[in-house]
Amino acid sequence: MYAMLFESVSKRFVMGHDRARSFQDLMLRTLRPGSHTPREILWALKDVSFMIERGEAVAIVGRNGSGKSTCLKLMTRILTPTQGSVDIQGRVAGLLELGAGFHPELTGRENIYLNGALMGLSRREIAHRFDEIVAFAELERFVDAQVKFYSSGMTMRLGFSIAICVNPDILLIDEVLAVGDQSFQEKCLERIEQVRANGVTIIFVSHALETVRALCERVIWLDQGQLREDGACDVVVDDYVAAVHAHEEVAVE
């Protein structure tokens, strides 16, 4: 049984600077038709197919802008594919990019309830897990402080803690661990290992290749939106490192 199935998925973005962003802008553009620039289209993902089995730990690697975050957003249904189809089996939770979805004016406690509700938990379920979430994030002293007074590491701790405590079937992590201090990073990795052992599917985006090697058995390498390689962790990471070095050498020359 699979957890995630991508079938020839493509995602197209229309670059923002070519479009009127306000009515004022729209009016100016209609008045001066000569100023029209052709729409610039960007394929963030192009014809990407893969299947992730239930319980697998998969990393996605690739250079900046290669489409990793876009991939994860498709996995949560935040984005919908332009072409192809994405099939998700199970509850997805995760941390997408830096800055969890917190409201700075609300307290940690209020944000936990808000985030839990966004993820589809009932009040009772959140109340049930509340202490666990706070304890894991080690933020007991700060739950009733507004999140705007949190450090970025503390915000990330809380976000990670919520994501992992809602018992998802599929856990997505996009680069966020880097903000945590050493001890919290280790604690997170330990916890990820633990939920993995319980059969949770892990999809991990990181530029920290050592962590990727430690955590995942399979790696998907994206290159300019295309799937370059998909296979055993050591093989793909080695190829990826080699390609990055080759690229650097070309750049130096």
Place this chain on the structure above:
Amino acid sequence: MRGLLLERSDQQRTATTLFDRVAEVIHRRELLGVLVSRDLKLRYKNSVLGFLWSLINPLLLMIVFTIVFTIMIPDLHVPNFPVFVLCGVLPWNFFSTAIISSIPSISGNGHLIKKVYFPLEVLPLSTLLAHLVNFLLAFIVLIGMIVAFGIPLTVNLLWLPLVILTQLLFTGGVALVLSTTNVFYRDTGVIMEVLMQAWFFLTPVFYPLELLPEMTVVRGIELPVQRMVYILNPMASIIASYRAILYGSTLGSPPHAPALDFFARTLVTAALAFIVGLWIFNRYRERFAEEV
């Protein structure tokens, strides 16, 4: 555990028809509740004073209009003028503040939209409901005024939920459209502030509709002004309904039920506005996470 599993598979479905959308929002009503209380918390910072502060504006308007139309321009002859005005100002304030604050409800919540999937309709709708709470609290003041002016509280008050529902549907429809528009054109709010001002004067909020001529001839064309206001402006009909059940008529007769055919037309218009709002929202919703 079993229940949780069922709920999960249910969340999986990407709902696309309008009926599915409504079902999904109803299914996530708990989220709606959390968002409403977040809204109220942020607005009032947990203080009673914050709520009282929100009453200042309608009361001030009431006082100003009362002074203008009973002392400065005294030939309007509307009995119990303060109650008459408040019956218009409160629903109007509810409408305009709910609209203005729901406009950035999608574009201003990028931090949530880009993080988790949830039915985005709950964002403008929760703003609307937070303002409803406010409106209902303000109603206590209105009822106090009605009693103080000796206007009878009649059985027609039972119409109130239906009138409020009508207003909610209409306001919700407008809010859904404008919050969508603002994602793509970020000056929607600025434009609407101005249009709202115009809309306010075109709605019989502080003057009775009967003040308008029944017919006017503009460039040789006969315009039935009074009927046009009702037909083109659902807010006029909605405020007229509030006045009918709470205030009565400007001729001094006690509160009465709104005319059935008139009210039915208003309700249908409001429901249509809501459906159109949902449809437009649904048509563009998939692009929201890319644009915010």
